[in-house]
Each structure stands twice: as structure tokens, then as C-alpha cells.
Amino acid sequence: MANVLLINPDPKSIHPRYPSALLPLAGVLRSNSHRVEIFDGQFQDCRNIKLAEYDVVGITSLTGPQIHSALKIARWIKTKAKTLPLIWGGVHCSLVPEQTAAHELVDVAVRGEGEESFLELIEAIQKRQSLEIVKGITFKQDGKIVSTAERDCIELDKLPYLPFELLPNFHKYSNIKRKIMYFQTSRGCPYSCGFCYSNRVHKGRWRAMSAERAVEEIKYICDTFHPETISFIDDEFFVDQRRVGEICQKLIDAKVDIQWGSSGRYDQAYKYTSDFLKLLKASGCVGVSFGGESGSTRVLESINKRITVEQMKTTVEKFKENNLFSTVNFMSGFPGEKKEDIFKTFDLIDELTRIDPGLMVNSISVYTPFPNTPMYKEALEYGFREPRSLEEWGEFFYNDVSNLPWLEKETRSLLKTISLLTECEFNRKGAFKSTRLFEDSPIKKIAYTGLSFLAKWRWRNRNFRFPVEWRLLDAGLRFIKSGER
Template sequence: MAKVLLVYPSLRLLGYRFPYSLIPIANYLKAHGHEAVIFDAQVEDMRDFSPEGYDMVGFSILSGPQIRSALDMAAIVRERAPDTPIVFGGVHATLLPEQTAEHPLVDIVTRQEGEETTCELVETLVSGGDLSAVRGLTYRRDGEVVSTPDRPFLNLDDTPFLNYDFLKTERYVEFQRKPSIIYLETSRGCPHKCGFCYDPVFHKRKWRSKSPERVVDELEFVARKYGVQQVWFTDDEFAVSKKRVAAIAELMIRRNVKVKWPIFSRANYVVDYDREFLDLIRRSGCDWINFGVESGSPRILDLINKQITIDQVIRSVEILRDNDINAGLSFMIGFPGETLDEMRQTFELIDRCSSMYDKVWIGQISAFTPLPGTALMSECVRHGFRPPQSLEEWGEYYYNDPKNLAHFEKSLFRLIRTITLLTKFDFAYRGYRGAGILERRKVLKLIHYVLCRIAQWRWQRKQFSFPVEWVALDYALSWLKFGER
């Protein structure tokens, strides 16, 4: 039996990101007779970080401050357990495996899905076997970075049911709030090829799913074990198969699985949802459908290869309105070459959708973030973007940070910075819908209320000049070195 420490480094967020990526790996290791321990540096005391006594320490990393945190923790491993192999995996390590493996604090990189690769890797390390026989690795050998062939993707129905006991669940608001929430994955990959997304590189546009029976079996298991009232699916694209979604809903009704379940879909999927289908999923507990719009400009939608139209967006909102289902829409600005008029087209589409239905929820308008390996990266470089050149530089890179778009003309850059900050609040709604997890913290709730009202005032009048309050907030976040905005 091998012993593996799996680490989720801090992302320097105002809150935290649920460390879902490590849970399937820990479950897989346990199912194959190994001991796995998860250390989530976001919620645990670093004084409790003890890397001694493990056969391997693995870090999951996303592009950005999590890399910096991982390198700091890897240095502790090197100092206190110098003979323990240090392994980096996750999205960033898959997108830039050679650059990651070149770092002296990284011994081995695991690419793409982590379950089988991590399990076979630690067994090989313990037995003194040949790393070149393990698929899905990148590592240094005799001073040269080498990679083994990619590993075939898993059959997801063969993976063990998720067990969240690897986490200190009392430290996560998802388990404590009402309604309580749990995360669950029913598929991986996405058949589409949006230019801003890393998924075509990570999953190679191969969508594969758990069967409806397996999904509902697992839903029953986690709902019973953890007593949750709501399940958030973490799939890259849950709704690829309408037939599968309907089968899941039918089984949930038949087995009396009573949980709420919002889903993420696409505008070109929603336009094909008829009343019978929407009634079925609503009766099973699905009362919310989210989809990414990204832009109100047809040219930008073509540039990013979104494969949807503005008419489909409008029609989707109409369909959800007519069937009384909440609609969540997300947008971005700052795409390479985007003009002020094209940003205004996005603002106009947001206003149009918001005016159609009082259950339309518009999330923050994000600042487009160039990510390594994505189709739009070369276009960004052509417009003046300079990508980070080392693992350390990627550790100073922030997702959803307008500073990544400093190559824009100054007035546009200032607009992007203002928009991404003020839309973090409930800007497109004319009332106040509450402070969420801040509800019991009176001072923070008051601050949240004031910022929401300011955001709404500015948005309704499109008054984005002299945004002193948002500049102050941006400086405060930068001074505190918080990551994702």
C-alpha cells in the first residue's frame, strides 16, 4: 500500500474554490488499496502541513496564483522530505507540461485525467519501476524533459462513487448552508471549440459521460450520506445529450431523489427544449439553466468560435421565461481586437435579456483571460499580449484581471477594469436580492448592499466615468494580492 498526499494550494481568493479536482483521485487511490490524504491550503492551517512519511506529494494547479502557492509548498516538501517525489498535475500542468517539468521543484508532471496516472505512478515509484512505462507523464531524464504517450480516457462508469470524507467538511460553507450543496461530475469534456477555453486541449473535444443509472445511483448515495438539498454538476458541458438529461430526470422522479439541480447548457441547446422536456426536468428538481453568451457582437461570437447566435440567446430566454425556469447568463469583454461599439452591443444584449424576465440572472462580466494552449492565444499575442515565460511568471498571473489586457487603448482598458469590478455585484437587477454567504455578517452585508446600489446606478445610466469607488476596490484587492477578481 502506498501513501499519497494530495495538495490543493491557495488561489488567493476572497473566498475559496471547492477542491473538487482532488476528490476523484483520492477515491480512486483508496479503491485500489492505497492511502490518500487531501490538504486544502485554502481552509487549513499551514502549520499543519506535514509532508513527511508519504511516497508522493501531488499538487493540483490552475494557471495563476495557485502556482505560486504550490511552489512555496513544494519548497517545504523539498526541505522537510527531500527524497519524496513532487508531482504537479491539473489544468496548467497539462497545458504547459514541459515548462512545468523544467522547474527544479517539480519532479514529475501528470497530464490530463489524474486517477489512473496517479495510481500507476505511485505504484511504480514504490516498486522502483520504469517511469517510461507509465502513460501520461512528463519529467526530466538525464537533464532532458521527456513525455510518455497520452493515456486513454477513463470509462467514467468504472470510477468509484465520490466520498467527501477526505475533506474536513465542517470547513466548507457548502455543507453548512441551507440549502446545503454538494458537487458532482457526470461527464467530462466538451465537443465544442470555444477559442478562450482550455477544454479542447485538456479533453481533446471528446465528451464522455456516466450512464443515467450511474448518475442517479451516485446522486442517491451522496444525498443520503451527506443530507444535501442541492447538487451542482461540475461537468464541462452537462447538457450535450438531451436524451441523457431526460433519462436522469425520469430516474430521479421514479426513485424519489429530492434534490435541486441547476445545470449548465448552451443557447443552441436551449432553443430545442420543448415544454414537455422542461416540465420533466423541473418536476425532477431542475429549476435553473445557465449558459454562456460571452458577447452581444456577432463578429466577436465568430472570432471566439462560440457557435451560437444572438437570436438563439433571445429565444432561449423567452423559452425559459415561458416555462418559469431561472436563467443564468454569463458574459466577457476584452477579446482581442474588441471595439467600444462591440462592448456596447454586449451591454445592450444584457439589458434586453434582463428586461424580458425577472428571473434572469446576469453574472459578473468577466475580463477575457488568455490561457496557454487556447486557440485565441496567438491572436492575443498579435495584438500585443506578452504571455508569462516561466512557471514563476504564471504564478503571478491572475484570472479575470484586466491587467492582462493592458495592451488595449487606455480608455478601453479603464472601461474594462470598471465593468469587471462593478458587475461583480448585482448590477443588472433593480432591487436587492441579498448578500448570499454574507447574510449573517452585518457590516459586510451593508457594504455589499451599498456597492450593489452603486453598481445598479452606474449600469442603468451607463455612467462609467470617474469610477473612484471601483478604482479604490481594485487597488485594495491588488494590495492584498488577491487573485481572481
């Protein structure tokens, strides 16, 4: 038996959410007789960790600011306990494993799914065996970087239930305060959108829990924690429509009283029948979030989205007719995208919201060139400066026009403004209105009303020049993100 500490470094987000990526790993380790604790940097100070109590430490990290937090914790650990093994995992390790493993604060980088690799690593470390026998890892050996063979996918039905009781400060997470819990019924994605890292992390493979296994754990979560809503955080929940139908029917048969939402794809949803949509609603579905990305057919083809504008329109209309809520996310700033493409997205948003005035447009986010994704080479060719170390990746921010040197100054200003403006204009229940910039303030309603009025005027007239109000809002949001919670 080993004493294991799993660390979720602070991702520097405004609303702290529990580290859903660590829970399956913690469950597997505990079911194999290891003692597991979870440390969450969103609330806890690493200086309070009693390092002498642990045999192995695992650190997860997504590309970006979370790496900065991870390095800070790892450096403190190595200063206090130099020989304590530090095993890194998460998305970034899967995207750039060799560069990650080469860092002095990383003993081993786990690629892809970490449950079985981490389990075997503990055994190899305790028995002082060669790490080369463990599949799915990258590490330093004799001055060289060694990557072992790829690991087969884990069978999701065999995973133990998620050990939510291991989470520190459980009731402080923003989603728990809103009575929302996350659950993943499948992993991976069979599609290969140019901007997305899922295909790289999961090697293009999609696999899922059986409907029976998924509903069993959903029922356990509902009976134990009493959430109002479950958000399915699958990359693609609806890949197997038959399985989704079975999940819905089993939720109904088991009388599970829960609302749920998930992501979906327009190229699937536009074909859904009214009977299927009614089944979704009867089982508790309150909404599906879609990635529209662009209103330009040329851009949709260039990013390999494999959807059409007509499919978007048909889906929005079908969801409205069946009283199902839908949201849509757009993205801009792609290599080779022209200003006319951006305005086609604006026009499509107008058309979709005419079809369904209740449609929520989350935002028009800015393209982020994640490493080794399908479009990454193109981004490099267009001038993106690739970070050369973990430290530099820790200073890499999402939704940031400064990552995109191919954009003209006017386009940069437009995208930065429109990213904030669409939140105010269309997303009345989203991040903008709930940020602490306006919380508990007597001027909140006045400020929001004023910004909404300006947003509507700018959008209606396509006038995005001199966006002083949005620059002030952006400064406020950046202050919140950089400040202490």
C-alpha cells in the first residue's frame, strides 16, 4: 500500500470547480488498497502539506495558467522532499510529453488515461523496478527522454464510483453552490476539429459506459448528494444515439428526478426526431450546448468542423419546437480567416436568434493554438511563437488575441471587443452577469443595463469602434482573475 497525494493546482479561474479529472484516478487507486488524499490549490496552501506522510505525489495540469501554479507547488515539494516522486499527468502531458518530462521538477509524465499507468507506476517505484515496463509514460533515463508504448483504453464500466468525499472544501465549489454536479459517461471523440486537443489526447478513440452502468452511478450521485442538475462533461455525449436513448429511458424508469445537460453536434442533432427530443425532455434534459464555431462555410471546412450552416438552423428550429433549450459557442481568429468570415458569423447569430429568441449564444471566443492539435502546425506557419518550456506554457492564456500574430490590429480589437460584447448581449445568465465585478454592488443593475444597451446598439449597427466601456470591463475581469479569491 502506498500513501498518495493527488494535487489540483489552481487553474486561476473566476469560479472554482472541483477537479473532476482527479476523481476517477483517486477511485482506482483507493480500490487497489492505496491511501489517497486530494489537495486543491484553489483553496489550500501547499505549505501546509505534510510531505513526510506520502510516498508518491501526482500533479494534473491543463495547458496554460494551471502549469504556473503546478510549477510553484512542485518547486516547493522538491525543495522540502527532493526524493519524493512527482508524477505529472493531465492534458498538457499528453500534448507535449517529452518537453514536460525533460523538466527538472517532473519525474514522470503520464500520457492519456492515467488510472492504470499511475497504478503500475506506484508498484514499479515501490519494487524498484525499471519504469520501462509501465506503458503510457515518458521519463528521463541516463540523460535521455524515454517514452514507453501506448496503453490500451480502460473499460469505463470497470471504474469504481467517483469518490467525491475525498474533495476538500466540497461545498465551496461554485458548481456545488449552484447544486450542479459533473459526470462523464464516455471519453474521447471520433471527430478531429482543427482547434481541439481531445483527438490528440485520446488518439481519436471514443468509448463509453453502458447505459446501465451510467444510470447506476447517476442514481448514486442523486441519492447521496442531491444535486438539482447533472452536467455530462463528455467530449461528445451523443455519439451513440441508441445509448443516449437507453440512458434517458432508464432514468425515467428508475424515477430519477434530475435535470441534465450536455454538449452535442449539429451534424447529429439536425436529424433527431421529435420522439427522440421528447424522450430527452422527459428524462430531465434541460439543454444541449453546441459548437457552431463560424457562420462561414469556408472557415468550417478549413477547421474540419464537418457541420453546415443549414444543420445549425435546422437544429435550433427543432429544439425550439420541442421546448428544449440550446446554447451555441462560436470562435474566431483562425489562421486564414478573413474579416468577411467574421461578419458572416455575426449574421448567422442574428438569424439563429430570430429562429429561437431564447437561444443562448455563450460568446465568440478567440482561437487558442493548443500544442500538437491538427491546426497547430498551421498556426506556427502563420507566426505563432511556440513556448519552449513549462514556464512559458504557464504564461500561455486562452481566448487571448496576443497569441495570434497574423491578425491585423483592427481585427484584434474587433475580436477582443466582440468576445465580451456577445456575453452581455446574448448570455444573460452567463459568466458576465455573475462575475464579482458586479456582485453585491448597488450599481450592479444600473451598470449591467447600461452595458446591455450599448451592446445592443453596437451589435445592431455593427459599430465596434472605440469600445471604451468594454476595455474597462476587460480590465475589471483581468483584475478579478489575477486577484485572490
